[in-house]
Amino acid sequence: VTTERTHAGTGYRSAVTEALADGWRFAGLHASTVGDRRLVRALLSDASGAMRLESAEVEDGTVPTIVDRTPAAGWDEREAHDLYGVVFDGHEPLRPLVNHDVPLDHFTTPVRGADPYQVAVGPIHAGVIESGHFRFHVVGDRILHVDARLFHKHRGIERACEGLPLEYGVSTVARSCAACWVTNAVAYAHACEELLGQKPTPEVARARTILLELERVWNTLNDIGAICAGVGLAAGNNRFLALTDLARGLNARLTGHRFLFGSVAVGGSDLGLDTHATADARKTLTRIRRDSSRAWREILFNGSFMDRMPDIGVVDAKAALSLGVVGPAARAAGVPEDVRAVSPRLAYEGFEAAALRRQAGDVQARLEQRALELLPCLDILDRLLTGPVRPAATEAAGPESPIGVGLVESPRGATTCVVERDGDRIGRLRLRTGSYANWPAVAHAAATNLLPDFPLINKSFELCYACVDR
């Protein structure tokens, strides 16, 4: 159960500082309104998966910043300023993030020196890629700094959720992103079930875990293919595209949708798989395991491909911890955190995060980490698909609460969803996905590298824009 404390004045800043010193990690921050009080809430998590909220009263439109204590809060504070008008005292300069109605020089970082110039890319890119603008500050081919200006796809999904009945919110929230649909839906369902004093039964947990891992399978295959595409290795890209198609085809046969849309609900699970369906799933997954291992071996021993990988786009463990990097990108840097190991509401008994021998935090490590994580993911599905899956409901677990939090490991890392209720409806909702947590690290990784290597660095994170922009 999530604990929540509200502070006035500088109490919030010292509470967060103390929590961070005790080993708690920043997991999100959002602005909220309760009655006529305006609040800023910082979400923190610890290594056991426990969550707590430290809230600050907004006084004269201002709260103290925590970005100097945890740089991971940078984007969250900028977003709360742009969308809710909160000023973070001490966050200097508080540059716009979501707000595009400002001159470019308010947004970009000033870069001075001998012969730096800017390369503007996007929002429309040359391939089939989501929209976003990158401004590279370069000298020759060398990147000094990147300003990523995202939120071109901002659809106001969180605002659109406000006032929706809790059980209807799932289709809107989850559709922030097709690649993370199940993760977003389960994070939202967990948050709502905490509000309603419910918890998943083992059968509900099993169904949701199957869906989460099916999502991870196609995403992982897609992401390995994307790195091949980033280098221009068409054979590798095509092989993994075919496997991605195979995995999505399985999703459609099991749930009626290639991206598993509509397969998660608040208060239970409608997923029904008979023995024919589970046998089909196991057969297809065995084929994916065999064919992907074979293709991976080929890639691994392709010298001209692998030579492009090492020491490019490095995010080391120190930077990963400071920037709040999550998921495969963090584990590739030697931060062994995986929410699946601390998810009692899901069926991950005995799960341990996969660790590479070479945790260099570069493109090679992020590629190898994904290939490594595909196997336990297939193992989990193998274990969970041994018998039929039946629809089931959640069970009562305790008192209702005004605020609920969901924490789920997406294919890109820890995703949190905070839901504040207004009766039986959504009062305020915040979805912070693994992609949101990792975007600042892409800019960090790109600095000092060559401009032509940026597509590769970007693909090695393979972050969504859709669930960041919302």
Added chain:
Amino acid sequence: MLTLLRDLRKLRRTIGLPAPERSGSLAVRHVDCGSCNGCEHELILVSGPTVDLARYGLGIVASPRHADVLLVTGPVTTRMQTALLTAYEAMPEPRRVAALGDCALGRGLLGSSTEVVGRVEDVLPVDLRIPGCPPTPEEIAAALIGLIDRADRGRLS
């Protein structure tokens, strides 16, 4: 690498994609105006080995200046409207617009009214509608091949 290429050749034989019976080509520029990334993920597979639309002369081109068709996804957000119009302005005539996916067609729009302009049709004249949430690679392929056929019969000139 030879194994990988052999596997791909075998895969192609297994899928058994027919040789195209039609001529012509279509250069497509994709613009994401606020989709959930589902349409993009399926569109990528359209050029993958299981559909391989290049057989029909269809290619994704890097610039709207080289494009016959602007393929637009998503409910058009306020922040993408200008970029979409700029891309359309850059296209040579004859130019066509295809709206890809339910959001682009205004079926079940996501988001709040202050951030979303609306359907693609509210911003640009639309010639081809591809429904689905998201449409499958095969559905996207069939719709685009239909557009090549229409161009062949001179209805697009």
